Amino acid sequence: xxxxxxxxxxxxxxxxxxxxxxxxxxxxxxxxxxxxxxxxxxxxxxxxxxxxxxxxxxxxxxxxxxxxxxxxxxxxxxxxxxxxxxxxxxxxxxxxxxxxxxxxxxxxxxxxxxxxxxxxxxxxxxxxxxxxxxxxxxxxxxxxxxxxxxxxxxxxxxxxxxxxxxxxxxxxxxxxxxxxxxxxxxxxxxxxxxxxxxxxxxxx
Amino acid sequence: xxxxxxxxxxxxxxxxxxxxxxxxxxxxxxxxxxxxxxxxxxxxxxxxxxxxxxxxxxxxxxxxxxxxxxxxxxxxxxxxxxxxxxxxxxxxxxxxxxxxxxxxxxxxxxxxxxxxxxxxxxxxxxxxxxxxxxxxxxxxxxxxxxxxxxxxxxxxxxxxxxxxxxxxxxxxxxxxxxxxxxxxxxxxxxxxxxxxxxxxxxxx
Numbered sequence: 001x002x003x004x005x006x007x008x009x010x011x012x013x014x015x016x017x018x019x020x021x022x023x024x025x026x027x028x029x030x031x032x033x034x035x036x037x038x039x040x041x042x043x044x045x046x047x048x049x050x051x052x053x054x055x056x057x058x059x060x061x062x063x064x065x066x067x068x069x070x071x072x073x074x075x076x077x078x079x080x081x082x083x084x085x086x087x088x089x090x091x092x093x094x095x096x097x098x099x100x101x102x103x104x105x106x107x108x109x110x111x112x113x114x115x116x117x118x119x120x121x122x123x124x125x126x127x128x129x130x131x132x133x134x135x136x137x138x139x140x141x142x143x144x145x146x147x148x149x150x151x152x153x154x155x156x157x158x159x160x161x162x163x164x165x166x167x168x169x170x171x172x173x174x175x176x177x178x179x180x181x182x183x184x185x186x187x188x189x190x191x192x193x194x195x196x197x198x199x200x201x202x203x204x
Numbered sequence: 205x206x207x208x209x210x211x212x213x214x215x216x217x218x219x220x221x222x223x224x225x226x227x228x229x230x231x232x233x234x235x236x237x238x239x240x241x242x243x244x245x246x247x248x249x250x251x252x253x254x255x256x257x258x259x260x261x262x263x264x265x266x267x268x269x270x271x272x273x274x275x276x277x278x279x280x281x282x283x284x285x286x287x288x289x290x291x292x293x294x295x296x297x298x299x300x301x302x303x304x305x306x307x308x309x310x311x312x313x314x315x316x317x318x319x320x321x322x323x324x325x326x327x328x329x330x331x332x333x334x335x336x337x338x339x340x341x342x343x344x345x346x347x348x349x350x351x352x353x354x355x356x357x358x359x360x361x362x363x364x365x366x367x368x369x370x371x372x373x374x375x376x377x378x379x380x381x382x383x384x385x386x387x388x389x390x391x392x393x394x395x396x397x398x399x400x401x402x403x404x405x406x407x408x
Contacts, residue, residue: 041325116380117324120317121245126382133381165396168376169368176320176375177337178330192369196400 026052027059028076031069036109040118043070067124074115074128078135083142090147090197094166094190097140101167102186105174116175137163147197154203162202166193230256231263232280235273240313244322247274271328278319278332282339287346294351294401298370298394301344305371306390309378320379341367351401358407366406370397 030052034043043066049056063069085096104112119126137160144159169189173181196202234256238247247270253260267273289300308316323330341364348363373393377385400406 039325113324117321119380119382120321120324121243129380130382161396164373164376165369168372171380172368172372172375175380176323176333178323178334192365192400192405196396196403196405199400199403201396201400 023054023058023062024072024076027054027063027069028073030054031073032111035070035073035114035118036107036111039114040070040121043118045069067122070115070118070122070125071128074125074132077132082136082139084140086146089150090143090152091191091194093143093147094194095187097143097163098166098170098186098190099183101170102174102181102183105170106180113175144197153197154200156204157197157200158202158204162193162197165196165202166190227258227262227266228276228280231258231267231273232277234258235277236315239274239277239318239322240311240315243318244274244325247322249273271326274319274322274326274329275332278329278336281336286340286343288344290350293354294347294356295395295398297347297351298398299391301347301367302370302374302390302394303387305374306378306385306387309374310384317379348401357401358404360408361401361404362406362408366397366401369400369406370394 027048030048031043034047034051038047045059045063045066046056048054048069049059059069063072085093087093087096104110115125115129119129140163141159144153144157144162147153148155148157166189170181170186173179173185231252234252235247238251238255242251249263249267249270250260252258252273253263263273267276289297289304291297291300308314319329319333323333344367345363348357348361348366351357352359352361370393374385374390377383377389
């Protein structure tokens, strides 16, 4: 789980931090676009240089390798301000989350799919992906703690297990089984999980 | 889901079908070993020829490409006689299934991981993986129909959704989040899913 791994992780020119931050934003946007359009195999420093307009010597000095660029793309996603929707109820919060996961997964070209593919081939990308997913799980825990505070869930509900139950069928279906999933199906995983959680399925 | 993608999908010399079937068994065993030990990038017709002892001209004539070898490995897994354990109760059937998935996923070197990685890079491998997983889901449906027959589950329980709920957290954790999972955790996804199913969570 969860949330888009966005092709444009940093807003770019408007981002504070001056020239160095702008260069990073331009480069990482180019990395995301290259990955999504051409895949990990075709990702090269030279291609990123050409697409970003940043000189290749700058790229070689600052990132050194393609894997370092990919890791930085994932790290930049951890820097963003993404937070799960606060709809006022567990079921609708989980529906909103699953719709986001589904939309990001079905994006064409898909940065998320390219990053997952890269994680099978580069230990650095795999480690960065673990950190990114863990970061997303931590941000989403608030969906569960809010529901506990509203009295919808037992106080000892485990946020991580609940979120895994809601989202992992989407990842499995879309990335491993490689079959489509309708929005209604994604919603149903959310509602089924919420009902099970309310019945105590994810108590510690 | 589910079940080992085994490095030795065919029993080999004892298999009926004569020389052609023996050649296929030797070749596919070599493909699985090459994949698991060296990965998709290093998979070549010549490497498979060297490992299997089958002449490369035979390989080029019969399979033509590396992707065709990989697809045939997955097809051969569909030919096997694997069936889920019949332990007499839904919870223990799902525990047995999840333990098999976990064991296959944690195998080192992992054919399952290599096949998933290849599916991100070869459309033919991706399609074969979809067929393999669908085949496994179909074989596992009997776990659910047996539980319905025993009166453990509502008659309109959807086998596919129930099996997805039980197994997809394992795939997500082990292959996408890339974190370990204890046997106790795998068991718990089985027991949580069984309890939810008995409460009607996966009714059509």
